[in-house]
Amino acid sequence: MERTTLDLWVGVFVVAGIAALVVLALKVGNLSTYNVSESYQLQAHFTNVGGLKPTASVRSAGVLVGRVVSIVLDTSNYDAKVTMSIDKRYQFPKDTFANILTSGLLGEQYIGLIPGGDDKMLQSGDEFKKTQSAVVLEDLIGKFLYNSSDAKK
Amino acid sequence: MNIVGGLRGIGKRVVNAVWRTGYGARFFVMTLRYSGMSFRRFRLTVREIFFSGVLSLIIILVAGMFVGMVLGLQGYETLKRYGSESALGSLVALSLVRELGPVLAALLFASRAGSAMTAEIGLMKATEQIDAMELMAVNPIARVVAPRFWAGVISMPLLAALFSAMGVFGGYVVGVVNIGVDEGSFWSQMQASVDFQHDILNGVIKSLVFGLAVTAIALFEGYDAPPTAEGVSGATTRTVVESSLAILMLDFILTAFMFQGA
Numbered sequence: 001m002e003r004t005t006l007d008l009w010v011g012v013f014v015v016a017g018i019a020a021l022v023v024l025a026l027k028v029g030n031l032s033t034y035n036v037s038e039s040y041q042l043q044a045h046f047t048n049v050g051g052l053k054p055t056a057s058v059r060s061a062g063v064l065v066g067r068v069v070s071i072v073l074d075t076s077n078y079d080a081k082v083t084m085s086i087d088k089r090y091q092f093p094k095d096t097f098a099n100i101l102t103s104g105l106l107g108e109q110y111i112g113l114i115p116g117g118d119d120k121m122l123q124s125g126d127e128f129k130k131t132q133s134a135v136v137l138e139d140l141i142g143k144f145l146y147n148s149s150d151a152k153k
Numbered sequence: 154m155n156i157v158g159g160l161r162g163i164g165k166r167v168v169n170a171v172w173r174t175g176y177g178a179r180f181f182v183m184t185l186r187y188s189g190m191s192f193r194r195f196r197l198t199v200r201e202i203f204f205s206g207v208l209s210l211i212i213i214l215v216a217g218m219f220v221g222m223v224l225g226l227q228g229y230e231t232l233k234r235y236g237s238e239s240a241l242g243s244l245v246a247l248s249l250v251r252e253l254g255p256v257l258a259a260l261l262f263a264s265r266a267g268s269a270m271t272a273e274i275g276l277m278k279a280t281e282q283i284d285a286m287e288l289m290a291v292n293p294i295a296r297v298v299a300p301r302f303w304a305g306v307i308s309m310p311l312l313a314a315l316f317s318a319m320g321v322f323g324g325y326v327v328g329v330v331n332i333g334v335d336e337g338s339f340w341s342q343m344q345a346s347v348d349f350q351h352d353i354l355n356g357v358i359k360s361l362v363f364g365l366a367v368t369a370i371a372l373f374e375g376y377d378a379p380p381t382a383e384g385v386s387g388a389t390t391r392t393v394v395e396s397s398l399a400i401l402m403l404d405f406i407l408t409a410f411m412f413q414g415a
Contacts, residue, residue, distance in 0.1 A: 006199065006200060006203050007199060009203055009207045010199050010202050010203050010207060013202065013203075013206050013207045013210060013308075013311065014202075014311065016210075016311075016315060017310070017311025017312070017314055018311070018314075020311070020314040020315045020317070020318035020319075021310075021311075021314040021353075023318050024250065024314060024317055024318055024321075024353050025349055025353055027321075027340070027344075028246045028250065028317075028318075028321055028343055028344070028347050028353070029250075029344065029347045029348065029349040029352065029353050055348055055351070057345065108345075108346075
């Protein structure tokens with residue numbers, strides 16, 4: 001069996017195809033931001049998660065520190081239990097605030113962490129005690145209309 | 154009398170279609186069963202990858218580039234209205250990786266490589282090469298059909314990935330270089346919205362399924378073609394029509410499964 005030019009072309013094709021996949025994964029996709037091995041899980045309860053979805057980003061001071069893993073309804077007190085995985089490099093104090101924020105007016109929703117001043121750090125499996133739910137625009141508009149019609153009377 | 158004749162015609166067609174489907178299914182199973190040779194003598198498959206994959210490269214790359222450029226232009230025009238031009242990257246990448254890459258690459262593959270496969274096998278049958286192989290105790294399914302099948306299944310995801318990557322590059326050229334969308338937000342919005350597992354892997358799965366469907370249809374149509382000039386030309390036409398329809402229908406089904414809860 002000897003090598004032929006045909007083999008070369010097929011080799012070029014396969015290498016180019018795999019390279020395209022790698023480019024898609026690293027440059028287009030978010031594989032480069034995955035840190036599966038070095039993360040720990042934290043939980044938070046929100047009365048309303050709004051449009052938050054799994055894989056949404058978790059940011060602190062605008063820096064990506066983790067991702068939302070799952071969102072389930074906790075039937076013990078009927079609120080949403082959000083599990084997120086946080087990069088091991090970042091530790092947060094026990095009294096950190098977890099807020100659901102929106103990037104831009106119509107952008108996607110994410111969780112913003114505002115660190116407190118506690119000396120003790122949150123460990124894997126711990127829960128954020130202080131949370132703020134998503135702002136639901138319809139509720140806000142509803143309240144605004146209701147209040148302004150009240151004021152006229 | 155005429156009504157009876159018409160009914161008889163419809164019945165004949167239906168029975169024929171069912172018959173053909175069964176024959177096609179048996180052909181597909183036989184192809185899988187006699188696939189061993191296409192991996193033991195991998196050179197056979199490599200040769201077919203050259204004909205179906207490498208020779209489709211040019212059309213895939215050029216088409217991907219232009220589709221990406223059109224997406225960049227159209228997306229910019231629409232997004233500008235909402236003042237969110239920075240989302241151009243994620244629009245281009247998501248539509249390419251999820252839908253346009255696999256589907257358009259498969260449609261091009263069907264008309265470029267699928268039709269060639271059908272014509273080749275149909276002509277081999279018409280010139281009695283297949284019968285000659287059987288006489289020499291060479292299994293034509295193992296020797297002719299299976300290597301082409303696996304070549305198609307291997308080539309398709311690679312072609313789709315090249316199409317998507319080329320399209321993203323085309324969108325980048327139009328969006329960032331020509332129009333002047335901010336380069337940083339183009340890439341970062343793209344990376345924020347395209348998920349490796351959810352979008353890219355699902356796109357690869359889609360293109361694998363399309364490759365399987367296109368080559369299976371093309372090979373069966375060629376193998377089943379009447380051994381005449383009209384027979385082969387009809388079979389080639391049917392390959393393109395049937396595999397295009399199969400791609401679009403399978404795409405709907407796969408999309409419904411993959412992206413429902415998202």
